[in-house]
Amino acid sequence: MSLPTKLTDFSLAEARDAVQAKKVSSKELTTAFVKAVADARPLNAFVTETPEKALEMAVASDVRIAHGEARPLEGLPLAIKDLFCTKGVKTTAGSKILGNFIPPYESTVSQNLWDAGAVMLGKTNMDEFAMGSSNETSHFGPVFNPWRARNSNANLVPGGSSGGSAAAVAGNLCLAATGTDTGGSIRQPAAVTGTVGIKPTYGRCSRFGIVAFASSLDQAGPMTRTVRDAALLLKHMASVDPKDSTSVDIPVPDYEATLEDGVKGLRVGIPKEYRIDNMPPEIEQLWQKGIEWLKAQGAEIVDVSLPHTKYALPTYYIVAPAEASSNLARYDGVRYGHRASGPKDIVDLYERSRAEGFGKEVQRRILIGTYVLSSGYYDAYYSRAQKLRTLILRDFTEAYKKCDVLLTPATPGPAFGVGEKTADPVEMYLNDVFTVTVNLAGLPGIAVPAGLTANGLPLGLQLIGKAFDEATLFKAARAIEIAAGFTAKPTEWWRAA
Ligand code: GLN
Numbered sequence: 001m002s003l004p005t006k007l008t009d010f011s012l013a014e015a016r017d018a019v020q021a022k023k024v025s026s027k028e029l030t031t032a033f034v035k036a037v038a039d040a041r042p043l044n045a046f047v048t049e050t051p052e053k054a055l056e057m058a059v060a061s062d063v064r065i066a067h068g069e070a071r072p073l074e075g076l077p078l079a080i081k082d083l084f085c086t087k088g089v090k091t092t093a094g095s096k097i098l099g100n101f102i103p104p105y106e107s108t109v110s111q112n113l114w115d116a117g118a119v120m121l122g123k124t125n126m127d128e129f130a131m132g133s134s135n136e137t138s139h140f141g142p143v144f145n146p147w148r149a150r151n152s153n154a155n156l157v158p159g160g161s162s163g164g165s166a167a168a169v170a171g172n173l174c175l176a177a178t179g180t181d182t183g184g185s186i187r188q189p190a191a192v193t194g195t196v197g198i199k200p201t202y203g204r205c206s207r208f209g210i211v212a213f214a215s216s217l218d219q220a221g222p223m224t225r226t227v228r229d230a231a232l233l234l235k236h237m238a239s240v241d242p243k244d245s246t247s248v249d250i251p252v253p254d255y256e257a258t259l260e261d262g263v264k265g266l267r268v269g270i271p272k273e274y275r276i277d278n279m280p281p282e283i284e285q286l287w288q289k290g291i292e293w294l295k296a297q298g299a300e301i302v303d304v305s306l307p308h309t310k311y312a313l314p315t316y317y318i319v320a321p322a323e324a325s326s327n328l329a330r331y332d333g334v335r336y337g338h339r340a341s342g343p344k345d346i347v348d349l350y351e352r353s354r355a356e357g358f359g360k361e362v363q364r365r366i367l368i369g370t371y372v373l374s375s376g377y378y379d380a381y382y383s384r385a386q387k388l389r390t391l392i393l394r395d396f397t398e399a400y401k402k403c404d405v406l407l408t409p410a411t412p413g414p415a416f417g418v419g420e421k422t423a424d425p426v427e428m429y430l431n432d433v434f435t436v437t438v439n440l441a442g443l444p445g446i447a448v449p450a451g452l453t454a455n456g457l458p459l460g461l462q463l464i465g466k467a468f469d470e471a472t473l474f475k476a477a478r479a480i481e482i483a484a485g486f487t488a489k490p491t492e493w494w495r496a497a
Helices: 012-020 026-039 050-067 108-115 163-170 187-193 227-237 281-296 309-329 346-357 360-373 379-399 425-432 436-441 470-484
Strands: 044-048 077-081 120-125 176-181 196-199 220-223 267-271 300-304 405-409 445-452 458-466
Touching: 012 026, 012 050, 012 227, 026 044, 026 050, 026 077, 026 120, 044 163, 050 120, 077 108, 077 163, 108 176, 108 227, 120 163, 163 176, 163 187, 163 220, 176 187, 176 196, 176 227, 187 196, 187 445, 187 458, 196 227, 196 470, 220 227, 227 445, 227 470, 267 281, 281 300, 281 405, 281 445, 281 458, 281 470, 309 360, 309 379, 309 436, 360 379, 360 405, 379 436, 405 470, 445 470, 458 470
Parallel strands: 077 120, 077 176, 267 300, 267 405
Antiparallel strands: 044 120, 176 220, 196 220, 196 445, 405 458, 445 458
């Protein structure tokens, strides 16, 4: 296989092979990405760049390689979503309230990556506390999608909340990135930037050291340019961790080893409830194509029903804010984070620190969450949402009696314009219609690039798997990747800006 001519065009797996074979050094590779990051500042994909740290890590990696001590991701430069605590490196969660927070410890996922030899390029921009679908709620300003519609200079959103990671991967600013997904924040930005993103099964990756949004839904996962890269990266992110009691002690398979096994005989379920009202014809057609691609490679297509799907969005938008309101109570201006100046008393300190530190969307979620948990409304909202969550999971369990994976659209449309959906929060929430069910049920889901719209914007398909069966998702996603032959790249307009 011939290697790309530009180092920044390497996939993660290609770079790994080239570094291990000593065809390129980590220093060369890292230098190229450090420059790409600096050249792409108009995208606003990074909150913090760590070029010195990157080069220091790269040099150390080259020493290990020279000594024949290369680890699986030795010398490979990655970007880390700014929700993962990184020891000694500012971690903001996209919020003013953590604007100056320098964690004294490392998240388990990022530690796993460094232990595997990876190099840190910096921390990527994101929606504030991962609340959003467009990266527009970040205190540090929106991220722009590297993709623009044909013949247009309009800036589009990269999706959210892992928008900076998605833009960094799509724009070749890193080999791969980490994301987190509470209701779609890996899969949705992956889909609208033409990249691959997988939310693993709840419990697959440790949540320790990831700033909490909704703890029963949050999962970390990889964002990459190829399915193979996602398989490779997840292997090294996942672990059982005594510091996260919800992490699960199930061996992490070598996903790469079974990646090319094909889909012959795989039963692919098509849930009829995902055919939503006013579904754009382009999405419907893409879904149909996905079905044909899998069928042509030997998969068996079965119709299934997930009858409670219509309750998923309202359920999610009760459960997630409820947990967020509780998790975010810790930001009080006392222990860490933004503190209002000159408080008259402790209540004034709490109130003003929070009012000044949290943005509008986060405040909205805290208000909703506090309301649905309050004694008068708990039964009407929170408790009912929990019951629906059980029914949604039961739907999947029933469906998996007839199939092994599900194929659905990943998003209801391509990337939209910056500012286009900010006026109405409910319109923004509708972007998550295909992704939140997976979090509510704790299942794995992957978004894989599948085509372009008529005006040249990427669209993705989603595959949903059985719990802890990420291996099958990778296989099926690989089959789609092969059939789709998605090779389009955005024009690098930001370099001229
Ligand atoms: N867009 C969803 C929300 O705003 C999901 C975000 C996420 O997965 N972190 O809550």
